[in-house]
Amino acid sequence: MSQHYGLLAEFSNHEDLLRAAETAYAAGFRKMDAFAPFPVEGLPEALGKKTRLPLLVLIGGIIGGVGAYYMEWYANAVSYVINIGGRPIHSWPAFIPITFELTVLAAGLTAFFFSLGLSGLPRPHHPLFNVPEFERASQDRFFLCIETRDPNFNRDQTRAFLQGLSPLSIAEVPE
Amino acid sequence: MSAPNQSPLTSHESPSYSPLGYPTNLLAPGQTYETVNKTIAEIPLSRAPMSWRFGFFVAFLLLMMFLVAITWLFAKGVGIWGVNIPVAWGFAIVNFVWWVGIAHAGTFISAILLLLFQHWRTAINRFTEAMTLFAVACAGSMPLLHLGRPWVFYWLFPYPDTMGVWPQFRSPLVWDVFAVGTYFTISLLFWYLGLVPDLATVRDRAKKLWQKKVYGFFALGWRNSASHWQRHQVAYLLLAGLATPLVLSVHSVVSLDFSVAIVPGWHSTIFPPYFVAGAIYSGFAMSLNIVIPVRKIYHLEHLITERYLNNMANIMLATGLIVAYGYFIEAFMAFYSGDIFERYMMMNRAFGPYGWVFWTLMVFNVLVPQTLWSARIRRNTVALFIVALFINAGMWIERFVIVVTSLTRDFTPSAWHMYSPTKWDWMTLFGSVGLFLTLQFLFIRLVPMISISETRELVAEPDKATIK
Numbered sequence: 001m002s003q004h005y006g007l008l009a010e011f012s013n014h015e016d017l018l019r020a021a022e023t024a025y026a027a028g029f030r031k032m033d034a035f036a037p038f039p040v041e042g043l044p045e046a047l048g049k050k051t052r053l054p055l056l057v058l059i060g061g062i063i064g065g066v067g068a069y070y071m072e073w074y075a076n077a078v079s080y081v082i083n084i085g086g087r088p089i090h091s092w093p094a095f096i097p098i099t100f101e102l103t104v105l106a107a108g109l110t111a112f113f114f115s116l117g118l119s120g121l122p123r124p125h126h127p128l129f130n131v132p133e134f135e136r137a138s139q140d141r142f143f144l145c146i147e148t149r150d151p152n153f154n155r156d157q158t159r160a161f162l163q164g165l166s167p168l169s170i171a172e173v174p175e
Numbered sequence: 176m177s178a179p180n181q182s183p184l185t186s187h188e189s190p191s192y193s194p195l196g197y198p199t200n201l202l203a204p205g206q207t208y209e210t211v212n213k214t215i216a217e218i219p220l221s222r223a224p225m226s227w228r229f230g231f232f233v234a235f236l237l238l239m240m241f242l243v244a245i246t247w248l249f250a251k252g253v254g255i256w257g258v259n260i261p262v263a264w265g266f267a268i269v270n271f272v273w274w275v276g277i278a279h280a281g282t283f284i285s286a287i288l289l290l291l292f293q294h295w296r297t298a299i300n301r302f303t304e305a306m307t308l309f310a311v312a313c314a315g316s317m318p319l320l321h322l323g324r325p326w327v328f329y330w331l332f333p334y335p336d337t338m339g340v341w342p343q344f345r346s347p348l349v350w351d352v353f354a355v356g357t358y359f360t361i362s363l364l365f366w367y368l369g370l371v372p373d374l375a376t377v378r379d380r381a382k383k384l385w386q387k388k389v390y391g392f393f394a395l396g397w398r399n400s401a402s403h404w405q406r407h408q409v410a411y412l413l414l415a416g417l418a419t420p421l422v423l424s425v426h427s428v429v430s431l432d433f434s435v436a437i438v439p440g441w442h443s444t445i446f447p448p449y450f451v452a453g454a455i456y457s458g459f460a461m462s463l464n465i466v467i468p469v470r471k472i473y474h475l476e477h478l479i480t481e482r483y484l485n486n487m488a489n490i491m492l493a494t495g496l497i498v499a500y501g502y503f504i505e506a507f508m509a510f511y512s513g514d515i516f517e518r519y520m521m522m523n524r525a526f527g528p529y530g531w532v533f534w535t536l537m538v539f540n541v542l543v544p545q546t547l548w549s550a551r552i553r554r555n556t557v558a559l560f561i562v563a564l565f566i567n568a569g570m571w572i573e574r575f576v577i578v579v580t581s582l583t584r585d586f587t588p589s590a591w592h593m594y595s596p597t598k599w600d601w602m603t604l605f606g607s608v609g610l611f612l613t614l615q616f617l618f619i620r621l622v623p624m625i626s627i628s629e630t631r632e633l634v635a636e637p638d639k640a641t642i643k
Contacts, residue, residue, distance in 0.1 A: 013635075014635055021401075033400045033401055033402060034400070034401040035398060035399045035400055035401070036399060036401070036404070037208065037376070037399060037628060037631050038404075038628045038629070038631045038632045038635065039404040039405075039407070039408050039628075039632070040401070040404075043401045043404070044401045044402060044404070044405035047401055047402075049401060049402045049405055051402075051405055051406050051409055053406055053409045053410060053413075054409060054413065057410075057413050061417075071333055072344040075333060075341035075342070075344060076341065076343070076344050076345065079339075079341060080339065080340060080341040082343065084345075091345060094344065094345035095344055095345075097347075097350040097353070097354070097424070097428055097431075098344055098349070098350060098353045100420070100424060101350075101353040101354050101356075101357040101421075101424070102353065102357070104357055104361060104417045104418075104420070104421050105356075105357040105360060105361065107413070107417050108357075108360070108361045108364055108365075108414055108417050108418075109360070109364070111364075111409075111410040111413045111414050111417070112364040112367075112368055112410060112414070114406075114410075115368070115406040115407055115409065115410030116371075116395065116406075118406055119400070119402065119403045119406050119407075121395045121396055121397065121403070122395035122396050123395075123396040124391065124392070124395075124396045125396070126396060126398060128398060129398075135379035135380075136379070137379075137398070137399045138372065138375045138376040138378075138379045138397075138399050139208065139209070139212050139376060139379060139380065140207075140208035140209055140212065140631075
């Protein structure tokens, strides 16, 4: 393979980027990513990106809730029983608040750590940071990067394809 | 450094008002990506203004006073406070409930308004989330200081200890540990997750290498990739969905600390909703007390427009009316129940030795906020600031009335005893304000205080930035 990570095309607004992403997907490119200073509606879908985060958060929440209830039941009804005026030992309504709190806590921790982890973060360095213009991706510019590992990638043809999307500029991303 | 911006990037022609007299614009005219980035991201990267230094100095002095009060407390024990039997809770619990309440507006703005697609949260959510974190930190310190033996605080947590003892999970005081702990953790994650893309903006704008390194470290290598944004948005929405019932549950649990007990004046089913409304009420008041000066000092009027202040004032008015209804129902139920202890509690609260505190509360929390019906008051930042100060003080007094007047005179007159705070109580109260303000000043200095990426969204889609 080549010494390069990919080709990076720069656009001035989010509508151009969205159109470019849709065209590139239709042209058969899959190993690509788009960069924008704010979440652009429909952009991940245009690139064919999906996420399983909601399912993971659901699982996290269920584990938290069931675990919390089990802990309370084990602690107060099995391991360390206190009889208060003959009230039920397994008094489930009193166990609900903590079950709820720990459901939220576990689901929230899952959402946070998996949203970063699945994105491969933290990752201090990345080939894209080698392109000086790329620092405007967090400010006011919009980028589309087609990576060399895409099976359809061909240095000259892909450059010509990106040129056809009328970007502001095209840069090679060094590895 | 910026290229000429095209017309779709500029929003709005002139300020305008809706039929109800509300300003319709969330952004001042002529905002572009670059003006937004520059205004917000340059604050942490440049020198602090003199007013910041002065404010930080005052806050830091108060914090030092807090440390003195805590040190003396740890040396001598809770006997230095005015607490005794029957009023064993005193200022520590009053402060705890007050601070937890203040925290609630942050989550209300960042979570509930996000789920309801209220774009007027954009410029204030970062502030108020930070306020939530710092207020919960102040709140959390109070029960710890009140423990008597704070060095064994970890007995509150369920862990398999050598004594073979577990926490009593049926007790609202244990629920509190979990509610406040979860609340702090979720608020912190929510705040930081929203902050990551903005830290990347600051990293990319920083000129000095050490600034690039520090902000780069905390930005975690964020690249603004579409797939990062996708997971970020999903996680952000889910956290908002999780935080929404959480914010309602936390103050409900706090109110159960009182209403599960049989003390007259505490044993009441209205407590959870009335506490939650009061929490949001005081939280918005504290947000206004912070936002109004910061907006002025840092010249953010074009990002935090009148519309924001107007809406915050409206929410204060609405929640204030719910709180007033709570006061009314408490009094009504005391007589309607026919319970002589409840009835006496109400008479004692209004006309007993602490009666003047009760009437101060009525003026601060019920009468003064009625001025917010006037659009002129809502748009006058000085007047709004003063009304918010009254509400903050009023909400603190409310908790004092609930805690102290109920405990001083319960069932048996032979057990009655008056309560008066000592100077250590006051130092702890104002010292905790110092802790809060110090953290708030550091936040304003060190991180982007308005969400840059969300404001850019408003620039990109001008119709979102207008409320008819």
